Amino acid sequence: MADSAIDLRRMSNQIRRDILEMIYLGGGGHPGGSLSSVEILVCLYFSILRLRPDDPGWPERDRLVLSKGHAAPALYAAMARRGYFPVDQLRTFGQPGSALQKHPDMRRLPGVELSAGSLGHGLSVAVGMALADRIDRKDRRVYALISDGESQEGQVWEAAMAASAYGLDRLIAVMDCNRMQVDGFIDDIMPIRPVDAKWRAFGWAVEQVDGHDPYALERAFAAARESDGRPHIILADTVKGKGVSFIENRVEWHSHPLSEEQYHSALAELDANEGAPA
Amino acid sequence: MSTAFVDKPYGTALAELGERFPQLVVLDADLQRATETELFQSRFPERYFNLGVAEANMVCVAAGLALSGKIAVCGSFACFMSQRVCDQVVLSVAHSNANVKLIGVEAALSSGSNGATHQGMLDLAILRAIPNMTVFVPGDATETHAILEYVVSHPGPAYLRVPRRRAPVLIDPSTFRFRPGRAVRMRPGTDITLITFGMMLPRCLAAADTLQQEGISARVVNMSSIKPLDESEIHLAAEETGALVVAENHNVLGGLGGAVAEVIGETCPVPVVRIGVRDRFGEVGPADWLAEEFGMSAAHIVDAARRALQLKGRRAQSVK
Numbered sequence: 001m002a003d004s005a006i007d008l009r010r011m012s013n014q015i016r017r018d019i020l021e022m023i024y025l026g027g028g029g030h031p032g033g034s035l036s037s038v039e040i041l042v043c044l045y046f047s048i049l050r051l052r053p054d055d056p057g058w059p060e061r062d063r064l065v066l067s068k069g070h071a072a073p074a075l076y077a078a079m080a081r082r083g084y085f086p087v088d089q090l091r092t093f094g095q096p097g098s099a100l101q102k103h104p105d106m107r108r109l110p111g112v113e114l115s116a117g118s119l120g121h122g123l124s125v126a127v128g129m130a131l132a133d134r135i136d137r138k139d140r141r142v143y144a145l146i147s148d149g150e151s152q153e154g155q156v157w158e159a160a161m162a163a164s165a166y167g168l169d170r171l172i173a174v175m176d177c178n179r180m181q182v183d184g185f186i187d188d189i190m191p192i193r194p195v196d197a198k199w200r201a202f203g204w205a206v207e208q209v210d211g212h213d214p215y216a217l218e219r220a221f222a223a224a225r226e227s228d229g230r231p232h233i234i235l236a237d238t239v240k241g242k243g244v245s246f247i248e249n250r251v252e253w254h255s256h257p258l259s260e261e262q263y264h265s266a267l268a269e270l271d272a273n274e275g276a277p278a
Numbered sequence: 279m280s281t282a283f284v285d286k287p288y289g290t291a292l293a294e295l296g297e298r299f300p301q302l303v304v305l306d307a308d309l310q311r312a313t314e315t316e317l318f319q320s321r322f323p324e325r326y327f328n329l330g331v332a333e334a335n336m337v338c339v340a341a342g343l344a345l346s347g348k349i350a351v352c353g354s355f356a357c358f359m360s361q362r363v364c365d366q367v368v369l370s371v372a373h374s375n376a377n378v379k380l381i382g383v384e385a386a387l388s389s390g391s392n393g394a395t396h397q398g399m400l401d402l403a404i405l406r407a408i409p410n411m412t413v414f415v416p417g418d419a420t421e422t423h424a425i426l427e428y429v430v431s432h433p434g435p436a437y438l439r440v441p442r443r444r445a446p447v448l449i450d451p452s453t454f455r456f457r458p459g460r461a462v463r464m465r466p467g468t469d470i471t472l473i474t475f476g477m478m479l480p481r482c483l484a485a486a487d488t489l490q491q492e493g494i495s496a497r498v499v500n501m502s503s504i505k506p507l508d509e510s511e512i513h514l515a516a517e518e519t520g521a522l523v524v525a526e527n528h529n530v531l532g533g534l535g536g537a538v539a540e541v542i543g544e545t546c547p548v549p550v551v552r553i554g555v556r557d558r559f560g561e562v563g564p565a566d567w568l569a570e571e572f573g574m575s576a577a578h579i580v581d582a583a584r585r586a587l588q589l590k591g592r593r594a595q596s597v598k
Contacts (some may be wrong), residue, residue: 010320014490039559063346065342082427100439105373106374107373107374107375113345114341114370114374115369115370115373115374116369117369118365118368118369120334120336121341121369121370122365124334124335124337124338124339124370125338125339125340125341125345125370126340127335127339127342128338128339128340128341128342128343128344128345128346128350129342129343129345129346130342130344131303131327131339131342131343132303132342132346132347132348133346135324135325136346136347136349150594154334155332155335155338155366158329158332158334158335159335159338161330161332161335162329162332162339165330166327192585227346244292268393
């Protein structure tokens with residue numbers, strides 16, 4: 001459960017360092033979409049989710065489905081820092097035989113709720129999990145982290161329709177709205193605006209927050225837990241590549257390796273922003 | 279001897295299993311009459327979900343239910359359960375090893391009234407190429423019940439092509455026990471083996487009768503377990519009879535004919551003549567007409583057997 005002693009901002013900075021190290025050592029990965037998701041995952045793992053890191057299959061746990069599977073480094077770092085596996089294991093990211101595949105593999109890494117990588121599946125799976133909980137009268141919640149670019153997939157809206165039709169108010173989606181996709185800015189490739197109006201039209205309760213303010217996210221999650229018969233979505237405004245100036249909002253950094261020089265320069269920037277290393 | 283028939287063996291078995299397995303849930307995508315789920319729904323409304331015309335969502339919702347401990351059965355036309363939801367099946371069902379049972383109805387030429395768009399002829403090729411997936415096609419009402427019971431009581435992904443509405447009883451239900459990866463030898467024979475499944479089984483039995491009248495002893499093997507495949511039965515057929523005909527209601531590319539050839543190519547190469555849809559799209563028409571048009575009648579199977587025997591004879595000569 002929530003640990004009030006955890007400084008969510010400091011932890012977010014630590015997770016960013018972990019992500020950069022993983023992608024540097026792993027010879028590649030997805031820095032942009034991992035860095036934009038950091039505060040969302042930190043808030044979930046260190047404040048919101050009911051879980052037992054030493055018992056990942058605990059039947060009463062809240063479920064988090066990471067649908068944007070390319071943010072795997074952010075997921076792994078949050079899980080390691082939360083105690084699911086030793087932090088040292090992060091260094092195996094992307095190595096042959098590693099449980100930390102470039103996209104999450106639930107059969108290799110306990111605690112991962114769904115194998116992901118092909119976009120558009122996760123919200124549907126979360127709907128199924130929420131339906132199962134309803135049949136079983138469980139009081140836990142299902143969370144799904146999706147992205148704005150991912151929502152160009154029609155299946156996301158099939159799931160949105162179903163969640164609303166079944167009144168799944170224990171399903172909480174978060175959309176990492178970093179405004180970018182692989183080939184450029186969403187507005188230039190295939191606009192999805194107005195995002196909030198779309199979700200409302202599909203019958204969801206919608207809240208918009210600064211996706212890099214973990215405490216604003218915390219408040220939004222608390223509000224979303226108020227059951228009112230509707231599924232909830234938090235639209236988290238983020239910056240792709242957040243925290244590293246040469247990665248932020250740069251299309252080429254969706255999927256990219258880090259050179260040693262870039263790695264050290266990125267770390268220095270994170271240190272400077274925090275004031276001191278954690 | 280007249281053959282008995284059973285109405286809706288699949289839908290009846292599904293509702294029956296609903297009583298025995300409280301974890302069983304059933305999903306539809308707006309094709310409830312075709313998937314025969316009314317009976318299940320009327321008995322277990324809280325465990326039935328109709329997701330509307332959204333097959334991709336249905337498959338992933340089924341995966342979510344399965345990953346929460348449910349046995350999730352979801353169905354649609356065979357074409358949609360393979361072609362339309364391929365990516366969802368590969369990642370969210372197979373890669374996640376979720377306990378989802380995919381049901382394909384009205385496969386290939388068993389769907390004459392709707393024509394090419396609805397005649398799924400690729401389902402077995404697609405599904406059998408997916409790791410973790412198992413693939414079964416019952417040949418009669420007995421197997422329909424037995425295989426459904428098997429997949430529901432054994433965890434893991436499965437695809438099951440079920441008969442359309444009415445199915446014959448060709449296997450005695452009082453003695454039959456389904457085992458995956460084990461074919462059923464329907465008829466002994468020494469000159470040639472006809473390997474088949476599903477709705478082609480009665481045609482192969484009829485073809486074997488005709489061949490018998492010509493003095494040809496044709497073994498008939500019902501290969502309802504497409505994956506896992508009964509490789510030893512295929513090997514024995516090749517070794518003991520020396521010629522094979524594979525008859526399937528599917529495209530000849532990627533189906534059972536290919537699977538059989540893959541097996542014996544590595545162990546005991548003998549002639550394999552394939553009966554099936556020869557890489558073309560379907561058409562509207564009654565079953566008899568389609569069987570003629572696509573070269574898949576019992577008479578075509580007899581011709582194929584003769585060809586296979588010629589090839590076998592030529593091969594024997596060249597060995598001498």
